[in-house]
Amino acid sequence: MSEPTAPDAAAVPAAPPAATPAPPPAPDPAVVALREEVARILGDTATPDSAAGVPAWRVDATGVPDAARRLRAAGFDYLLFLTAVDRPAEAKFEMTYLITRFDDGRQLALVADLPREAAEIDTVSGIWAGANWHERETFDMFGIVFRGHPYLRRILLDGDWPGHPLRKDYVDTLHDVVKRPY
Amino acid sequence: MELKPIPNPTPTDTPTAPVYEDYFVNMGPQHPSTHGVLRLVLKLEGETVLGLTPVLGYVHRGIEKMGEAMTVLQFTHLTDRLDYLSAHMNNWGWSLAVEQALGIEVPARAEHIRVIMSELARISSHQLWWGCLGMDLGAFTPFLYGFRDRERVNDIFEKTCGARLTVNYIRPGGVTADVEEDFAKDVRAFIDYFTPVIDEYETLVGGNIIFQERTKGVGVLGADLARSLGCTGPTLRASGVCYDVRRNRPYGIYPKLDFLVPIATEGDSWARYKVRIAEMRESLLIIRQALDTMPDGPVRAKLPVIVKVPAGRWLGRVEAARGEIGFFLVGDGTDKPWRVKVRSPNFSNLAALPEIIKGCRVADVVAVLSTLDVVVPCIDR
Numbered sequence: 070m071s072e073p074t075a076p077d078a079a080a081v082p083a084a085p086p087a088a089t090p091a092p093p094p095a096p097d098p099a100v101v102a103l104r105e106e107v108a109r110i111l112g113d114t115a116t117p118d119s120a121a122g123v124p125a126w127r128v129d130a131t132g133v134p135d136a137a138r139r140l141r142a143a144g145f146d147y148l149l150f151l152t153a154v155d156r157p158a159e160a161k162f163e164m165t166y167l168i169t170r171f172d173d174g175r176q177l178a179l180v181a182d183l184p185r186e187a188a189e190i191d192t193v194s195g196i197w198a199g200a201n202w203h204e205r206e207t208f209d210m211f212g213i214v215f216r217g218h219p220y221l222r223r224i225l226l227d228g229d230w231p232g233h234p235l236r237k238d239y240v241d242t243l244h245d246v247v248k249r250p251y
Numbered sequence: 252m253e254l255k256p257i258p259n260p261t262p263t264d265t266p267t268a269p270v271y272e273d274y275f276v277n278m279g280p281q282h283p284s285t286h287g288v289l290r291l292v293l294k295l296e297g298e299t300v301l302g303l304t305p306v307l308g309y310v311h312r313g314i315e316k317m318g319e320a321m322t323v324l325q326f327t328h329l330t331d332r333l334d335y336l337s338a339h340m341n342n343w344g345w346s347l348a349v350e351q352a353l354g355i356e357v358p359a360r361a362e363h364i365r366v367i368m369s370e371l372a373r374i375s376s377h378q379l380w381w382g383c384l385g386m387d388l389g390a391f392t393p394f395l396y397g398f399r400d401r402e403r404v405n406d407i408f409e410k411t412c413g414a415r416l417t418v419n420y421i422r423p424g425g426v427t428a429d430v431e432e433d434f435a436k437d438v439r440a441f442i443d444y445f446t447p448v449i450d451e452y453e454t455l456v457g458g459n460i461i462f463q464e465r466t467k468g469v470g471v472l473g474a475d476l477a478r479s480l481g482c483t484g485p486t487l488r489a490s491g492v493c494y495d496v497r498r499n500r501p502y503g504i505y506p507k508l509d510f511l512v513p514i515a516t517e518g519d520s521w522a523r524y525k526v527r528i529a530e531m532r533e534s535l536l537i538i539r540q541a542l543d544t545m546p547d548g549p550v551r552a553k554l555p556v557i558v559k560v561p562a563g564r565w566l567g568r569v570e571a572a573r574g575e576i577g578f579f580l581v582g583d584g585t586d587k588p589w590r591v592k593v594r595s596p597n598f599s600n601l602a603a604l605p606e607i608i609k610g611c612r613v614a615d616v617v618a619v620l621s622t623l624d625v626v627v628p629c630i631d632r
Contacts (some may be wrong), residue, residue, distance in 0.1 A: 085580075146478050149566075149575075197479055197481065234316055
C-alpha cells in the first residue's frame with residue numbers, strides 16, 4: 070500500500086475505509102511470555118510463524134521429533150492433536166502439531182511443511198503415546214506416511230478405501246453430486 | 252524434568268492365533284454395551300483378555316470434510332452430531348473458535364445462558380452414563396431412574412432450544428434466542444429436585460457391594476499414561492491429574508464462578524464413577540450461581556452479513572462432558588473454512604482402553620468401557 074497522500078489530492082478516489090484492516094491489537098502478555106519461553110526451548114531450529122491465531126512455530130520436517138522431544142522435556146506434556154492442512158497451490162502439506170500442557174493450558178502449534186508428492190515424516194508416537202492414533206488418522210485422511218510408526222494403517226475408513234478424503238483434490242466418486250446451475 | 256519412557260502401545264492384531272488356545276471374539280459393532288457402533292476385537296485366553304483392538308469408523312460421516320464446504324455458521328449444527336450428549340458444549344467450542352477468528356465480544360447474558368445450558372447438558376450426560384453403567388453391569392433400575400431424571404433436563408432444552416438432543420443453540424456471537432420466560436423457574440425446580448436424587452443414585456449403585464466389587468481395581472489407568480495419551484475429562488481426573496479446561500484455560504464466565512474440580516487418585520473404574528457423581532453436584536452449584544447473577548440484555552452480538560474467516564489458525568477449547576473438545580479452524584479469508592479439525596475427547600480416551608484392559612476378565616471390558624464413557628459418533632466424526 071502507498072504512503073498516505075496529501076489532503077489536496079482530491080482527484081484521487083479515496084480508498085474505501087472498510088478495506089483497511091483493523092490495527093493489530095496489543096500483544097497479549099501471555100503470548101509474549103510463551104514466545105520467549107519457546108524461543109528458549111527450541112533455539113534457532115524454529116522460526117515464529119506470522120499467521121494469526123494460535124502462536125505457531127515452523128520447523129524443518131526432519132527436525133520435528135527433536136523439537137517435540139525438547140518441548141515435552143520442557144513441560145509441554147499434552148499433545149492436543151496433530152493433523153495436516155492441504156495446500157495444493159504451494160504443493161505442500163502443513164503438518165500441524167497442537168501442543169499444550171496440563172498445568173496452565175498454554176498452547177502452541179508446531180508447523181512443518183511436507184512436499185505433497187511423497188509426504189513422509191518421522192513419528193512422534195514415542196514421545197506422546199496419544200500421537201499413535203492421530204498419526205493413523207492423518208495417514209488415513211491425507212496419505213502422509215509416518216516413518217517408524219508401530220501400526221500405520223487406516224483407522225476410520227475401510228482398508229480398501231480409494232484415496233485420502235481430506236486432500237483437496239479428492240474426488241468422491243461414490244456420492245457424486247450433480248452440480249446444477251441453480 | 253526427567254523424561255520417563257512411554258510404554259510403546261503395541262496393538263494386538265487380528266491375525267491367526269499363534270496357539271490354538273487363544274481365540275478372538277468380536278464385541279460389537281452391534282453390542283448393547285458399546286453405546287454405539289464400535290467394534291472391539293478381543294484376544295482371549297479363557298476368560299482373561301490378552302489384548303484388545305478397537306475398530307473404528309462405522310459411523311464416520313466426514314464431518315471435517317463437510318465443514319470445508321459450508322460457512323462457519325452453517326457448520327454449527329453439525330457439531331451437535333459429534334458427541335450428541337454434549338451438544339451445547341460442542342456448539343460452544345466451535346463458537347469460541349469463530350469468535351476468536353472474528354474478534355467478537357459475546358454479551359454477558361449470553362455467556363450466562365451458555366454456562367447454564369452446558370452444565371445442564373453435563374448433568375444430563377452423566378445421568379445417561381449412570382443409567383447405562385448400571386445396565387451394563389446387570390442392574391436395570393438405574394437405567395430407568397437415569398432416564399426419568401434426564402427427561403426433566405431435556406424438557407428444559409426443548410422449551411428454549413426447540414430440540415431435545417441436537418439443540419444447535421449456542422452460536423457464534425451468543426445464543427440463538429433468549430431463554431423462554433419460565434426458564435429460571437424450571438431450572439431452579441430441577442436443581443431442587445435433583446440435588447437429593449444424587450444421594451439416591453449413590454445409595455442405589457455406589458453403595459452396592461456387587462457394584463463396588465466389579466469396579467474397584469478394574470481397568471486402572473495410571474497418571475503418566477493418561478497424560479501421554481491425552482486423556483481428558485473425568486477419565487483423566489480419576490487418575491489424579493487435576494486438569495479441567497474450565498479451570499486451567501478458562502473461557503466464558505467460568506473464572507467468576509466458584510466451583511471445585513473433583514479428582515480421584517486410584518485411576519480405576521470406581522474412581523471414574525466417583526468423579527462423575529461429584530461433577531454432577533458441582534454442576535448444580537455452577538448453574539445456581541450463573542442463574543443468580545444472570546443479567547438482562549442482548550443475547551447475541553452483531554455478526555457481519557457474510558462471515559469471512561480471516562487467514563490464520565484458530566482453536567476453540569471447551570470442557571465437554573467427556574473431556575476436552577477442540578475445534579481447529581484454518582481460515583483463508585473466504586466465507587468457508589479452509590480446514591476444520593475436531594479434536595475429540597472420546598478418541599483420545601478410547602486409546603487408553605487397549606492399554607488398561609490387559610489381564611482383565613471379559614465382563615470387566617464392559618465395566619471399563621462404560622466408565623470411560625465413550626460416545627462413538629464423536630470418535631468417528
